[in-house]
Amino acid sequence: MAEETLNTRDRVLETCLRLFNEAGPDAVTTAEIAGAVGINEGNLYYYFKRKQDILLALFEQFEAAMNQVASVPQSSSANPDAALEYLKRWFNLMWEWRFFYRDGASVMRVAPKLRGKNMKLADRGQAEIRLVLQGMVENGLLRMAPAEIDRLVVNAWIVSSYWLDYLHCRHNVTRVTRDHLDWGFSQVLSLFLPYIMDESLAKSLKFD
Numbered sequence: 106m107a108e109e110t111l112n113t114r115d116r117v118l119e120t121c122l123r124l125f126n127e128a129g130p131d132a133v134t135t136a137e138i139a140g141a142v143g144i145n146e147g148n149l150y151y152y153f154k155r156k157q158d159i160l161l162a163l164f165e166q167f168e169a170a171m172n173q174v175a176s177v178p179q180s181s182s183a184n185p186d187a188a189l190e191y192l193k194r195w196f197n198l199m200w201e202w203r204f205f206y207r208d209g210a211s212v213m214r215v216a217p218k219l220r221g222k223n224m225k226l227a228d229r230g231q232a233e234i235r236l237v238l239q240g241m242v243e244n245g246l247l248r249m250a251p252a253e254i255d256r257l258v259v260n261a262w263i264v265s266s267y268w269l270d271y272l273h274c275r276h277n278v279t280r281v282t283r284d285h286l287d288w289g290f291s292q293v294l295s296l297f298l299p300y301i302m303d304e305s306l307a308k309s310l311k312f313d
Contacts, residue, residue, distance in 0.1 A: 114152045117142050118166065121159050125204040126269075130160060131211040160216035167202045168226055174198050175233040182240025185306035191237060192261075195230075196290045199265040206266035231258050246303040253300065261293050268292070 120141045124133045135156065139149040153159045174194045182188065199206060205223055213220050238254045241247045249257065268289035272278035278285060301307045 113142070113144065113148075117144075117149065117152055118159065118162055122163060122202070122204075125163075125208070126202075129204060129208040129211050130156065130215050131208070157216040157218065160212060161218060164205070164216075164219055164222065167205055170198055170202065171226060171230055175230065182237050182246075183244040185246060185303055188237070188241055188246060188306065192293065193290060195234060196265050196293055197286075199262075200268070200286060200289070203266060203269055206262075207270060227262075231262060234258050234261070246306050247297070247300045248302045249300045257296055257300070260296055264289070264293050264296070 117138065121133070121138055124138065124141060133156075135146055135149055138159075139146045142149070153162070205212060206227070209223060212223065235254060235258050238247065238249070238257065242249050242254070268285075269281065272281065272285055272289075
């Protein structure tokens with residue numbers, strides 16, 4: 106019974122992540138969640154009393170995923186291939202959990218207990234990225250002033266977080282593919298173009 110409960114709870118969270126990424130937590134009803142999972146609403150309430158409880162559980166998973174991405178060795182600042190992989194991991198993370206970035210206001214309305222937590226986590230994530238970029242400057246991979254590092258962190262964060270909205274609004278994309286994800290990542294990488302000093306990094310980014 107415990108295994109069945111765990112599996113169903115995990116399926117609820119996995120389904121909610123997908124639905125919230127697609128439409129936002131405000132737009133998704135508990136009936137839609139239950140239907141997508143294949144259970145009735147009464148069973149859903151057995152696992153999560155309110156949608157806020159679902160968001161709190163998802164945030165725990167999101168925080169754990171971000172901490173895993175952030176905990177990388179210092180070699181990411183010195184090795185061009187490691188630096189590129191580090192940036193890609195961040196883009197993939199922000200894509201997989203995009204509703205937390207895109208729908209911050211609605212997340213706070215549905216789950217006021219998360220007020221401030223999402224902002225603090227984003228601040229911590231940006232701080233980690235900033236440290237890696239500073240290391241890349243120190244190791245000769247990039248040439249940037251401190252103010253330029255701050256701008257690059259913010260701009261990369263914006264492109265990563267709102268890439269899906271751009272696809273919907275500008276290109277009427279309703280079904281996102283891996284090619285769309287790769288396209289978005291290439292847009293993030295293009296922001297680095299004016300600052301690249303290392304020839305091998307430039308080749309890795311195909312900016313040579």
